[in-house]
Amino acid sequence: MAIWALLMGGAAGLMLGGPLGALAGAAVGAAVDRALAARAANPQRRQVAFTIAAIALAAKMAQADGHASEREAEAFEKLFHVPAAEQENMRRFYRLARQSVDGYESYAKQAAGLLGEGSPVLEDLLEALLMIATVDGVHPKELAYLADVATLMGFDPRKWAEIRARHIPLEANDPHAVLGVKPGAADAEIRAAYRRLARDHHPDRHIAQGTPPEFIRVAEARMATINAAYAALMKGKGG
Numbered sequence: 001m002a003i004w005a006l007l008m009g010g011a012a013g014l015m016l017g018g019p020l021g022a023l024a025g026a027a028v029g030a031a032v033d034r035a036l037a038a039r040a041a042n043p044q045r046r047q048v049a050f051t052i053a054a055i056a057l058a059a060k061m062a063q064a065d066g067h068a069s070e071r072e073a074e075a076f077e078k079l080f081h082v083p084a085a086e087q088e089n090m091r092r093f094y095r096l097a098r099q100s101v102d103g104y105e106s107y108a109k110q111a112a113g114l115l116g117e118g119s120p121v122l123e124d125l126l127e128a129l130l131m132i133a134t135v136d137g138v139h140p141k142e143l144a145y146l147a148d149v150a151t152l153m154g155f156d157p158r159k160w161a162e163i164r165a166r167h168i169p170l171e172a173n174d175p176h177a178v179l180g181v182k183p184g185a186a187d188a189e190i191r192a193a194y195r196r197l198a199r200d201h202h203p204d205r206h207i208a209q210g211t212p213p214e215f216i217r218v219a220e221a222r223m224a225t226i227n228a229a230y231a232a233l234m235k236g237k238g239g
Contacts, residue, residue, distance in 0.1 A: 019106040020052045020114075023097060046115060047212040053111035054080065054125055054215070055090065057149060058132050059097035060104040065139035075135040079128060080215050104145070108152035116209075117154025120200060123163060124211045126150055128218045130167040138168055166225045175229035187237055194230040201226065 055076070062072045073094060076082075082090050097107075115121045126149065133142050150160040158180075165177030176183050179193045199205075203219040211219070 018110045019103065020049060020056065020110050023052060023056055023093065023107075046121070046209070049111060049114040050121060050125060050215070051080075051212060052093070053107055053115075054128055055093045056097040056107045057104060057111075057125070057129055059094045060101050060107070061129055061133060061142055061145055062098055063101040064145040065141045071136045072132050075132045079131060079217055081217060101145070104149065105152060108149045112153045118156075118159070119154075119209060120206050121209045121211050122153045123155075123201075124206055124215065124218050126153060126155070127163055127166065127222055128215070130164065131218065131221065134167055143168070166222060175232040178225060178229035179233065187234070190230070190233050194226065197226050198223070 058072065058076050073091070076094070077087060077090065111125065112122060115125075126146070129146055129149065133146065146164075147160060150163070155163070162177065162180045165174060176185065179190060179197065181189055181193050185193075201219060201222055203216050203223075206219050207213055207216065
């Protein structure tokens, strides 16, 4: 079943329980049965958790700088391939979560509990938030919000810096940060870092761990950035 049909079919809140399930239940007008949530099928449960957490945390982020930009909501719809027939349903979730920035911690913590702290799936989610944040310029309060979300999801400062560098470089055009290697790294180290990232971020692996196929544009965009960084560092060296 496509993720949007599953999400709006009334089962999402039942699958998850907790704050994410409560948000889903409020959006579709259904109560959350915690006992049923505990018995929900794991693959679909993980995909639903990813989707609702992505909507909730993106909406909360839009409030972090005190101004909820419509461009950010539009970026979500394009990045996550929301079908035209489901856009209003998605916006209902988004509007509920966007009412204030309060409560994002509980969403991030539950997502980490359901999807695994520091997992590739959570990296997809965090990276998606970064991609949305950059559409109208990143406010310092948005960066602080994202750094806190990263910590709550189990990413250490070094890993967060690596993820951030793919979209907001600490220094202009710094491919070393994208690959997670230091300036002056040997070619062999650069190649090893690239191969690790290519292996870890293969779209099939992320889908198997819970990223819905509808959200695979995140992985595709990330690999394009990683490939470009590798090409820049290995230019003229025979790759």
